[in-house]
Amino acid sequence: MSIQKRLVGSYVAVICITVLILEIFLIVYVRYYYLHNVERSLMNQAELSASFYEQYFADADLEEQAERLLKGFAHNSDAQVQIINASGRLLQDSIGLPQGDLTMTNYLDVRTALQGHAGAWRGKDPSTQESILAVSFPLRSHDVIVGEVRFVTSLTDTITTVKHIAVVLISVGLLVIAIVTILGLLLSWTITRSIKDLKQAADRMTEGDFSIRVHKRYEDELGSLADTLNMMASRITKSEQLKNDFISSVSHELRTPLTSIKGWMITLKTSGSDNKQLLHEGLDIIESEGDRLNHLLEELLDFSKLDNGRIVIQPAPVHLAQLLHHVGKQLSPRAARQAVSLEVQTADNLPVLHADENRLKQVLINLIDNSLKYTESSGRILLQAHAAPEQDQVVITVEDTGIGIAEEDLQYVLQKFYKADQHATGSGLGLSIANQIIKLHHGELRIMSEAGKGTTVQIHLPVKNLTIS
Ligand SMILES: Nc1ncnc2c1ncn2[C@@H]1O[C@H](COP(=O)(O)OP(=O)(O)O)[C@@H](O)[C@H]1O
Ligand SMILES: [Mg+2]
Numbered sequence: 001m002s003i004q005k006r007l008v009g010s011y012v013a014v015i016c017i018t019v020l021i022l023e024i025f026l027i028v029y030v031r032y033y034y035l036h037n038v039e040r041s042l043m044n045q046a047e048l049s050a051s052f053y054e055q056y057f058a059d060a061d062l063e064e065q066a067e068r069l070l071k072g073f074a075h076n077s078d079a080q081v082q083i084i085n086a087s088g089r090l091l092q093d094s095i096g097l098p099q100g101d102l103t104m105t106n107y108l109d110v111r112t113a114l115q116g117h118a119g120a121w122r123g124k125d126p127s128t129q130e131s132i133l134a135v136s137f138p139l140r141s142h143d144v145i146v147g148e149v150r151f152v153t154s155l156t157d158t159i160t161t162v163k164h165i166a167v168v169l170i171s172v173g174l175l176v177i178a179i180v181t182i183l184g185l186l187l188s189w190t191i192t193r194s195i196k197d198l199k200q201a202a203d204r205m206t207e208g209d210f211s212i213r214v215h216k217r218y219e220d221e222l223g224s225l226a227d228t229l230n231m232m233a234s235r236i237t238k239s240e241q242l243k244n245d246f247i248s249s250v251s252h253e254l255r256t257p258l259t260s261i262k263g264w265m266i267t268l269k270t271s272g273s274d275n276k277q278l279l280h281e282g283l284d285i286i287e288s289e290g291d292r293l294n295h296l297l298e299e300l301l302d303f304s305k306l307d308n309g310r311i312v313i314q315p316a317p318v319h320l321a322q323l324l325h326h327v328g329k330q331l332s333p334r335a336a337r338q339a340v341s342l343e344v345q346t347a348d349n350l351p352v353l354h355a356d357e358n359r360l361k362q363v364l365i366n367l368i369d370n371s372l373k374y375t376e377s378s379g380r381i382l383l384q385a386h387a388a389p390e391q392d393q394v395v396i397t398v399e400d401t402g403i404g405i406a407e408e409d410l411q412y413v414l415q416k417f418y419k420a421d422q423h424a425t426g427s428g429l430g431l432s433i434a435n436q437i438i439k440l441h442h443g444e445l446r447i448m449s450e451a452g453k454g455t456t457v458q459i460h461l462p463v464k465n466l467t468i469s
Contacts, residue, residue, distance in 0.1 A: 004185075004192040011184035012177065019173040027166045034158050038133055039120055042079060042151045046118070046137035049073045049081075049149045058141040066091040073149060082150040084136070088114060091147070104150075109136040113148040122155070131155040194222040201229060210237045246417045246427075253296050253427060257289035296427060302362075303416065303429045306436045313356035313440045320353055320385055320394065321346040327364045328383055331372070339377035342368070347386040350394060351463050355441055363434040367398040367457050370430060374455070375402030387463070396459040405449040413447060 001009075052072070057065055066083045070092040074081040083092040088105035090097065104110045112119025113136035121134045136150040194217050201214040210233045214226040264282040272279045305311045328344035335342035364383070371381045382399045405413060409420040414435045419428040431447075438445045442462050449455040 002192070003195060004188045007188035007191065008181065008184040011188075012181050015177055015180040019176055023169055023173050026169050027162075030165050030169075031162045034162050035122070035133070035155070038153065038155065038158055039135060042133065042135040042153060043118060043120070043137070045073075045077050045079065046135050046149055046151050050137040050139055053139045053149070054141070062086075062139065062141075062147045063091060069149075070094060077151065078153070080152040082152065083139075083147060084110060084113075084150055085147040086114065086145055107134060107136075109134050110148065110150065112136065113138045113150070114145065116145055125154075131159060190218070191222070194218065194226070198222065198225060198229060201226075201233075205229075205233060205236075210234075210240070242417050245422075249417070249419070249422070249427060250296070250300070253425065254293065256425070257292045261286050261289050299427055299429050299433065302433050306433060307416075311359075311437075311440070313359055313437070315354045315356055318353040318355045318357045318360065320350045320396070323357060323361060324364070324383055324385055324396070327361060327368065331365070331368050334372060335381065338372060338375075340372060340375050340379045340381055342372075342381045343383065345382065345384040349387050349389075350385060351387060353394065353461065353463070355461065356437075359437045359440075363437050363459065364396070364398070366430040366434045370457075371398055371400035371402060371455065373424070373426070374404075375400045379454075389463075391460075392463045394461050394463060396461070397456060399454065399456045401454040404451040404453050404455055405447070406451045410447065410449055414445070 049072075053069060057069065062069075062083070062085060070081055070083055073083075074094040081092075081094040082090055082104075084104050085091050088103055088110055090102040090104050105114070107121055109119030109121035116138050118138075119136045121136075123132065123134075124130065125132045131154070132152055133155050134150060134152045136148045138145045139147045139149055197214050197217070201212050204212040212233065213230050216223045216226040216230075264286050268279060268282045272282060302311070324344050324346055328342060332342050368381065368383065375381060379401045381401075382397070384399070385394060385396045387394050405420055409418075412418045413420065414431050416432040417428040418432075419426060431445075435445045438459055438461070444460045446458045446460065447455065448458070
């Protein structure tokens with residue numbers, strides 16, 4: 001069953017039950033009120049007649065005075081008036097005495113009045129089958145019941161009035177139910193409309209169309225669901241874009257060294273055997289291009305392992321100063337080739353870290369590689385480490401005087417595959433890998449940079465977690 005049907009169904013059910021209960025109560029009450037009023041007015045007349053009799057006729061014989069009495073009683077009333085003696089026989093009737101049996105004791109009100117109480121009875125007139133109401137009141141003479149006066153009226157008019165009122169009440173009830181149903185339909189439509197939009201969009205997304213956006217109709221839960229769905233779609237689109245960029249950049253990165261290797265192979269095949277110097281030069285280049293390919297593949301492998309959480313750091317005591325100098329020495333030939341000065345400064349008070357030395361080295365090489373890549377000749381690179389005991393940290397800094405990173409790129413450079421310059425060599429994975437490795441060490445990687453001035457990358461490593469030995 002659809003949500004709309006359920007919503008409208010429950011509204012209507014609640015209203016129907018409420019209206020039904022209210023209607024039953026009102027109709028019963030109205031009927032009671034009208035009938036009771038008629039009865040009370042008859043009873044008043046009967047009581048008045050009885051007290052009149054008691055006052056003025058108590059000493060007279062009832063049977064003799066019955067006709068006079070009847071005239072007096074009937075004079076002030078539209079109802080049929082009867083006078084009955086103490087044994088329950090009808091003496092006088094304002095519409096004329098019927099033929100045959102005049103005994104009235106089979107009527108409840110008559111019997112009640114003969115016992116000394118006011119009696120009332122509602123039922124059908126035996127001859128006309130009309131609904132009637134009869135009220136009897138005892139007539140007393142010096143505290144002895146000598147007979148009774150009986151007022152009878154037709155209830156047809158009253159019942160018709162009650163029926164009319166009931167029809168009006170039921171119509172109003174039906175109107176209320178109709179209005180509520182329409183309102184319910186409208187209200188549930190506003191809800192189901194949003195749900196339908198969401199479902200449609202989700203269906204399209206399932207089919208792979210992530211360009212679709214859900215139109216947000218209201219600022220409610222469904223509205224925020226629409227926002228979430230839209231956000232999800234744009235994230236997926238973006239990661240799709242990143243994947244494509246990545247594939248094209250990796251293919252590009254693979255092609256450049258491969259083209260160079262292939263070119264040199266052909267050159268060497270034709271003239272390598274004659275020219276020793278050319279052979280050496282070619283083999284060198286092939287070797288370094290091979291290294292470049294290897295490096296790229298390693299980066300990719302690392303990245304996928306980090307992404308799957310399959311890289312575990314293996315902590316061991318690390319002498320930071322030694323590590324830094326070692327890395328500096330390893331990269332100084334390349335720095336010298338580029339005419340960039342590479343300087344290593346280490347404070348004396350460096351604690352011995354408990355960390356994964358190889359991973360840390362990988363991070364440092366990555367950072368210095370970036371600095372070398374983006375620093376022009378006669379630039380300066382400073383690799384430095386100092387302890388910050390007040391924060392229980394060691395801070396390793398790689399600072400360069402290179403081209404820097406523009407402000408709008410700075411927030412993205414830690415993301416995988418992000419390169420400020422799409423055409424620069426590299427996969428865009430280096431900083432992302434470095435960042436994750438530092439995170440695995442419970443540390444933090446911070447990048448500060450200004451375009452044209454240079455870049456500073458800081459690695460903050462906690463000492464407490466890494467235990468000083
Ligand atoms: N020292 C730096 N100077 C200038 N730009 C840098 C530096 N380090 C990183 N970047 C920018 O950050 C991007 C991402 O770096 P990285 O993740 O190491 O990828 P890759 O080195 O493969 O390009 C680089 O493409 C570059 O635009
Ligand atoms: Mg890099």
